[in-house]
Amino acid sequence: MEDVKARACIRKIQSCEEDQLDLIRGPWTVEEDFKLINYIAVHGEGRWNSLARCAGLKRTGKSCRLRWLNYLRPDIRRGNITLEEQLLILELHSRWGNRWSKIAQHLPGRTDNEIKNYWRTRVQKHAKQLKCDVNSKQFKDTVRYLWMPRLVERIQAASAATASVTSTTDTVTAQLSLRREVIGNEYAAQQVTPSYTPENLSTATAASSDSFEAQVSPVSDLTNCTYNNGFHVNNNSNPDYGFQASSQVDYSDLSDNYYDHRGGVGMDYQSSNYQPLLDGCDLSDNLLSAEDFLFLQQQFSFNI
DNA sequence: AACCATTCCAACCGCGGAGTA
DNA sequence: CTACTCCGCGGTTGGAATGGT
Structure with missing residues (x-):
């Protein structure tokens, strides 16, 4: 006193x-x-x-x-938060919570203030729109099991687009639609028949997190990691999630793009040159497209 | 054009930890 | 051990920019 x-x-x-x-x-x-x-x-x-x-x-x-x-500071990175950065922020925040400076250490050129602002203005906004508390288990699960896989999809789609600029986007779009359908069905199944328990959910989450940590930290290792999308973890399968091992997303495709565009050498996700190829996604700052948002609202409606 | 609401982000504030005399 | 200063972190705010009516 x-x-x-x-x-x-x-x-x-x-x-x-x-x-x-x-x-x-x-x-x-x-x-x-x-x-x-x-x-x-x-x-x-x-x-x-x-x-x-x-x-x-x-x-x-x-x-x-x-x-x-x-x-x-000269090494400040300007511009919108990229998809990879969004994914990283979501993942690291799920592990460390509001440890902004710690999270920022893994995003070169980004400040804790910027990440904090991003979280408050974008992520919390989406939680609010979904009438969901940002700290609730439901919202955290949604981030892990829907938003993050969705971000990986979009990153891969962007990567595929640059790998083959001349290829049609129809195939990618069709694949994404199919995957979304699968994810949607699985998530809906979880909501309607909650076969998972808090125990097995936390196990799966921890396994996913550990897997990510082992391969992603420090962040430069992102180039070599395989990101488990949370529904299914290979070495710790949980049948309650019912998601197939084949749904595991190989993150290695990001390797060529993650750092290069910082120096302007590699791909720039925000370049208008690539925008038309990305399935209508606004990569500039939206965590979710309108389509995603509708999709999520539908999933939430199962619980209401 | 004017007004209002919302978004975004730079800057500030309070607190606690580390270092030091 | 204590008192004090400095630094860094997370939370909050103010106002400019933007969008909608």
């Missing part, structure tokens, strides 16, 4: 000192950015409070650190 009072007192004093120093709050100006960039270019980052003073910035050390790490 005394400690709390002391901390509050210290903060009050700090706040007064900040006022006396005419510290600036709010949006950064171009001049401030230049000062910060130039100072760090010469002296390096760290020791943020003294850095703020020495650089002649009327900002708190915290503010300088935030501006640098979330905006000015």
Whole structure:
């Protein structure tokens, strides 16, 4: 209790000192950015409070650190979150929860703030639309057993499209439709006849997670992993899921694309050149297409 | 064109841990 | 061991941008 009072007192004093120093709050100006960039270019980052003073910035050390790490850093990756990144965020969040900085470590060039914002604005939005609590088991299961496999499908479809630009999209579309039908039926079966128990579900989930962790962490290993879509795990089959081993998705197709497009060498999923080939999916930022959303709503309706 | 609602993201805040004198 | 400072994290907010009526 005394400690709390002391901390509050210290903060009050700090706040007064900040006022006396005419510290600036709010949006950064171009001049401030230049000062910060130039100072760090010469002296390096760290020791943020003294850095703020020495650089002649009327900002708190915290503010300088935030501006640098979330905006000015040269290796910041701009643009929309890619499908692979979405998949990774979903997977890592299912394992670590709101450990944004930890998740961000596995997404080169992305900041914890960006991932946090993505989660709050996109994922939580979808949960809200589905009238489902984002922390509920139902929603988590949906992410793992529907959204993530769906993302893998879309990634593969995109990969296939670039592998054979001249091939028709009809085959891919037909395959996706078929797979969706299978997934939909399986999920509906789960909802109507909940043959799985919390125990076997957690086993399957853990197995899937472990498998992913073993092969994906660190994230650069994504290039070699085989992603189990959660319905069925080869070395720990759970008949209650009734999903066939053949549904396992080989993730290795991502290997050529995952990092290359960061440097602009390889494929860029957001390039307008590829958009028409991707089954009408908006790869720019949507976690789910309208079609997916309708599909999910239908699945949820089984439970209502 | 004007207004309102929603989305998105940069920035801030409070807290707790690590380091140090 | 204590007091203090600094740093980093996760949660929250404010306002610009965008979309809808």
